[in-house]
Amino acid sequence: MRFSTAFAASAIFALASGAVIGKRAPSGEATYYGGNLAGGACSFSTYTLPSSLFGTALSDSNWDDAAECGACISVTGPNGNSITAMIVDECPGCGLNHLDLFPNAFSTLAEPSIGVIDVTWDYITCPITTPLQLHNKDGVSAYWFSMQVVNANKRVTSLEVSTDGGKTWQQTTRQSYNFFENSSGFGTSSVDVKVTSVDGDVVIVNDVQVTPDSVVTASANFPSSGTVIITTTAVIPPPSTTTAEVLFSTSPEAPVLTSTPTPTTSGAAFVQAPAQGSTTSVEVVITTSSVAITPAATPIPSPAPEIVYVTIDACPA
Numbered sequence: 001m002r003f004s005t006a007f008a009a010s011a012i013f014a015l016a017s018g019a020v021i022g023k024r025a026p027s028g029e030a031t032y033y034g035g036n037l038a039g040g041a042c043s044f045s046t047y048t049l050p051s052s053l054f055g056t057a058l059s060d061s062n063w064d065d066a067a068e069c070g071a072c073i074s075v076t077g078p079n080g081n082s083i084t085a086m087i088v089d090e091c092p093g094c095g096l097n098h099l100d101l102f103p104n105a106f107s108t109l110a111e112p113s114i115g116v117i118d119v120t121w122d123y124i125t126c127p128i129t130t131p132l133q134l135h136n137k138d139g140v141s142a143y144w145f146s147m148q149v150v151n152a153n154k155r156v157t158s159l160e161v162s163t164d165g166g167k168t169w170q171q172t173t174r175q176s177y178n179f180f181e182n183s184s185g186f187g188t189s190s191v192d193v194k195v196t197s198v199d200g201d202v203v204i205v206n207d208v209q210v211t212p213d214s215v216v217t218a219s220a221n222f223p224s225s226g227t228v229i230i231t232t233t234a235v236i237p238p239p240s241t242t243t244a245e246v247l248f249s250t251s252p253e254a255p256v257l258t259s260t261p262t263p264t265t266s267g268a269a270f271v272q273a274p275a276q277g278s279t280t281s282v283e284v285v286i287t288t289s290s291v292a293i294t295p296a297a298t299p300i301p302s303p304a305p306e307i308v309y310v311t312i313d314a315c316p317a
Helices: 002-023 103-109
Strands: 029-030 054-060 074-077 082-091 098-102 118-123 131-134 145-150 156-162 181-184 192-199 202-209 216-217 230-234 242-246 257-260 280-286 291-295
Touching: 029 103, 029 280, 054 103, 074 098, 082 098, 082 103, 103 118, 145 156, 145 192, 156 181, 202 216
Parallel strands: 029 098, 054 082, 202 230
Antiparallel strands: 029 118, 054 098, 074 082, 074 118, 131 145, 131 216, 145 181, 156 192, 192 202, 242 257, 242 280, 280 291
16 A cells, blocks of 8 residues: 555656756757758758847758748756847757757857757747848749748748738738648739737738739737737838940830849839931839939931032143
């Protein structure tokens, strides 16, 4: 009877210990590699890590179809010192809870010559104060939708799209390369986007243009706590000025356009062709509001040579 009582007490203690362990920060090993932000599994090709963050790859045992992409973790090394890193890549074949740190992250925790260290780590809110961004994948259109969230201060769990002003929301599917997609698109070139964090916080960005390889910046990031909905308007950085030269000739063929600009705003430029018999060079400068045309100096054609007839008398005999 005593044995049974002792056994039961031990079992209860083990269960209690297990519950406590379940709440502890994950522990594992850490190594380091060259680092790969733009070409990593999270596809952060347009993103630059803030100076307050290091980069790391996470074991494929923890990967969960890119759900960890953009998450921030606090990592504590064997000497008790810690860093904050963002998960930006996957570590294939690594053990559970294994981190493959960027070189500068590893060297902050231990001497690189050690190669492998024991660490503990846990998820935290990223120390990011700037707004989150939406990145359209190259090739998107009204008939194929693919978008990722970057610079979020919390893990992103879903991205939904509305085409009726927020009355209804349609789901997208997160791919292993960290883009939320709808293979059929939404039939429009402008949508409202709702992004939800792991804590249930929501950021809504209105009137997002579905433009290939473009980045749209919201006016806020996830709130520090709660489920407050922040309605924001898309902020598109002004495009850089592009210069093109249009040459007109006397030939009936269409004008030749060199260094073709790609306007990011609606509207068209109309260029009045010069009269026949002359060649004019005009410079087209694309801006965000209009197209300014600055004619270059028109060359003055040289006059045709004058033919002079001279009568020469025969020499006297």
